[in-house]
Amino acid sequence: MLQILSLSYNQLTGSIPIEIGNLSSLQWFGLGRNSFTGIIPPSVGNLSNLMVLILADNKIQGKIPQEIGHLSSLTIISFELNKLNGEIPQSIFNLSRLEILSLTINELSGTLPFTIERGLPNLKNLYLASNRLSGRIPTSISNLSNLNVLDLSSNSLSGHIPITLGNLHNLEKLALTTNQFTNDLSVNEQDFLTSLANCTYLKIIWISENYITGLLPKSISLGNLSTSLESFLASSCRISSTIPNEIGNLSNLIRLDLGDNELNGVIPSTLGMLENLQRLDLSGNKLQGSIPNSFCNLRNMYQARLNGNRISGQLPTCLGNLLSLRELYLANNAFSSEIPSTFWSNERIQVIDFSNNFFDGPLPRETGKLKILTVLNLSGNQFSGEIPITFGQLQSLNSLVLSNNKLQGPIPDFFDNLKGLEYLDLSHNNLYGEIPKSLETLIDLSYFNVSFNDLSGEIPNGGPFINFTIDSFRGNKGLCGASRFKFNACKPSKLKPSRKNIYIIYIMPPIAFIIFASIILFLLLRYRARKSMLSPPSNSPIGLDHERVSYYELLRATNNLDQVNLIGRGSIGSVYKGIFPNGMTAAVKVFDLDVQGALQSFDIECQILRSIRHRNLVKVITSCSNLDFKALVLEYMRNGNLDQWLYSPNYFLSITQRLEIMIDVASAMEYLHHDYSSPIIHCDLKPSNILLDEDMVARVGDFGIAKLLTNDRRMELTKTLGTIGYMAPEYGSAGLVSTSVDVYIYGILLMETFTRKKPTDEMFMGQLTLRSWVFGSLPNGIAKIIDVDLLNMDRENIRAKHEMHLTLIIELALECTTDLPEERLHMKDVLTSMGWDLGWVDGRRWGGGGGLRRAAGGRGLVAGGGNGG
Secondary structure (H helix, E strand, O other): OOOEEEOOOOOOEEEOOHHHHHOOOOOEEEOOOOEEEOOOOHHHHHOOOOOEEEOOOOOOEEOOOHHHHHOOOOOEEEOOOOEEEEEOOHHHHHOOOOOEEEOOOOEEEOOOOOOHHHHOOOOOEEEOOOOOOEEOOOHHHHHOOOOOEEEOOOOEEEEEOOHHHHHOOOOOEEEOOOOEEEOOOOOOOOHHHHHHHHOOOOOEEEOOOOEOEEEOOHHHHOOOHHHHOOEEEOOOOEEEEEOOHHHHHOOOOOEEEOOOOEEEOEOOHHHHHOOOOOEEEOOOOOOEOOOOHHHHHOOOOOEEEOOOOOOEEOOOHHHHHOOOOOEEEOOOOEEEEOOOHHHHHOOOOOEEEOOOOEEEEEOOHHHHHOOOOOEEEOOOOEEEEOOOHHHHHOOOOOEEEOOOOEEEEOOOHHHHHOOOOOEEEOOOOEEEEOOOHHHHHOOOOOEEEOOOOEEEEEOOOOHHHHHOOHHHOOOOOEEEOOHHHOOOOOOOOOOOOOHHHHHHHHHHHHHHHHHHHHHHHHHHHHHHHHHHHOOOOEOOOOOOOOOOOOHHHHHHHOOOOOHHHEEEEOOOEEEEEEEOOOOOEEEEEEEOOOOOOHHHHHHHHHHHHOOOOOOOEOOEEEEEEEOOEEEEEEEOOOOOEHHHHHHOOOOOOOHHHHHHHHHHHHHHHHHHHHHOOOOEEOOOOOHHHEEEOOOOOEEEOOOOOOEEOOOOOOOEEOOOOOOOOOOOHHHHHHOEEOHHHHHHHHHHHHHHHHHOOOOOOOOOOOOOOHHHHHHHHHHHOHHHOOOHHHHOOOOHHHHHHHHHHHHHHHHHHHHHOOOOHHHOOOHHHHHHHHHHHHHHHHOOOOOOOHHHHHHHHOOOOOOOOOOOO
């Protein structure tokens, strides 16, 4: 008898068949993430054994059938992201076993029943956001003692927020944003906030966009909330008063949003105590004073919005130390003086908006170091001088606004280097000269404004300039151009050839030819001399059925091992990019035979790579070997290695990408440990040895110190050690090598990939290691250790799910890195667990029957479908 029907995450269309009601034994029914239309058939009410019903993320319309209230065994209802309308059937509020009710993002109306607690004693998660619900929150909701999540955001609910919400001792998330709630002004302060101090597990309070007036109570920073609260959003209310100094007690706060209120006074210095804070929004208030130096203690800050206040003074010189900062908004304040040169130390910042202040002096040349800067707005200040040539290095820039300053000089030619530029505003300055015609090459440029300067000459008429109007050029009397710009037509110029032109046309070409011919002759003689000194290579020891590559072909492919083609350098050699005559692009690993152990490493790699075959191992093409030269020709990986994707400023990997990479690595290691004829121990897994092909599939490379165990040996002694920080205890101290060594190294690599902390980071000194840091921080929340770029997402419901998945990943890494080898997992088990986690993150895999047990037991789960929902 069919008990589980999970068809989620497909492209199914049509209506849900009425015949579904005939499957009387069905316990799990999941159609999430498809394109079903029509209604929910009332026959679903015949599934008397049904425990989980998931129809999320489709295009289902109509009302929720009353018959669903007959399914007394239901524990999960997930109908979010559809077009359901009408009222929520009262019968659903009588399902006594129901733990999760998720109806978010529909068109449901009506009110919540005032006796909600009587029929839902086991309810844990109530998601009703983004509907058309009205009326009040029933005070009886405070009797749902098991409630973890209450999300009523984006409805038309009104009335006072019940003070009794503080009775929900298991509450973890309270989301009431974008409604018409008010606070009870007959009591002191916002008493419903004060009452929440009783909620020991409360991590999220979202009350933005309601009519909550008065003071921000000090009590919110005291009691249980001081250690549990992670996100407090109260923007666009009518909160007045100062920010209490007690705000610094919220030691685990990750996000604080008090924007668009009526806050006054200064930014308290105690704000710098919030060491875990990642997003801060105090914009649109009446704050005064300066930014306190303690602000620079916010080392995990990702985004800071202080715009739209009355903050003045100079910027703290230590702001450049906030290396996690990606977005800084200081517009519409009263900052003055020059921007400190130290500010530009953070080369990973992406958005800077300092518009409408009183900054002065020349535009900082140091800005050119910000290689991944996308938005720079310095308009409405008092900057003077020319636009620095270093601005031409901002290759990632798509918006540059320098209007309303005192800039002088010509518009630089280098703007054509900024190929991604979409928005360029240089208006209201003192710029002169011509508009560079090279700007016609900026095909993405959709907004261009140079009005009210002192420009002259012809207006370009090609590329994006076809779409611009006179509004882009007003106030420049010396311009001319096409009639649609409403300037005078340009007069044709008839220039006689000058001495300089004659020199360029008639004299320079012969000189250039002579120089070029001399260079070619010199290189040819040098090549022949070098060729005569070299002996021809022996046959390839790899033994693959592939065209042999000679030493001379290898030199030609790499342009004589030119540094321009250098991909990377290691302890025993270098890797070059080579392009061979047949069009093949390959990586050429050249061993430095002057380094002790290089020859042995070459032999080991030849021995191991000769016969192993796996999708996640780097493929060797052939080798080149003579007495004085050893090289391997390997498959070329177009996307470099994991190290550069983790630590280079212009690269980024999402949670899913990192997880997929680590699954690929686990798959390769499982093959080496269990599926090859004899176990192979890699011994040196690290980000620089994890290569990525054009599809971002990970390939494990560099087997220079690998060990091949015989079938009768499970462990071996070695004097060759791996990389410091990654080695297992028994490997580093006694040289003992087994498959457990690779499992340990994999666990360290897994931690590094998701924390973006190298095990050799300077913070790890004495007894503090990457593992002990992760282990000690985990009980206080995953957000303290995970790479800040992964947790800063706008969709908070996605982020909450990801935190749960990330916790599971880190726990797996800790299991891999226990001190005793016999207590570590096998790579088969690691791979199985990692496959589970990928399914949870993006829903593309599902673990069979075991999935039902795991999903039903997960606290706070928003079900989205059987296929990894």
